[in-house]
Amino acid sequence: MKMKFLYLIGIMLIGGLLVSCDKDSDEEKTKNFKELLVGHWVESHSQGYYHDFSNPEYNEEWDEDISEGETFWFKEDGTFEETFEGVSKGNWILNGNQLSLTVTWADDPENIGGSNSPVILELSESKLVLESHDKNDDYEEYNKSTFIKVTP
Known part of the structure; x- marks a missing residue:
């Protein structure tokens, strides 16, 4: 009888450990991504291609380190x-690993200038990797950009 009781306690302890070690929920992951994303980022590497279907002379491919590339300053209030x-300037929204960027103009905030929705491939306290892909009847463009965090 004592052995059955000890087995039962052991099973309950193992079950409790498995439940307590559950991974973060999607909401917690998004919150963590948002906290990591806020700050000043500078592009350090870019790779991709541009294919113009009508004018192949404009086609290009690249894979290069960058010393003075694009910069982003993501702010806590959802602006960038x-x-x-x-x-x-504009607004950013994070939904899972999809980053939606909407440009607004300082002199006319109601005028939305354009939007872009890159995918976050990697995000840590010091590194951000964004991927975007655009294809239509005229061209196809792919870009993978690596950014390093300058300031939190």
């Missing part, structure tokens, strides 16, 4: 500033 051949 992007620097790449000028400055853009």
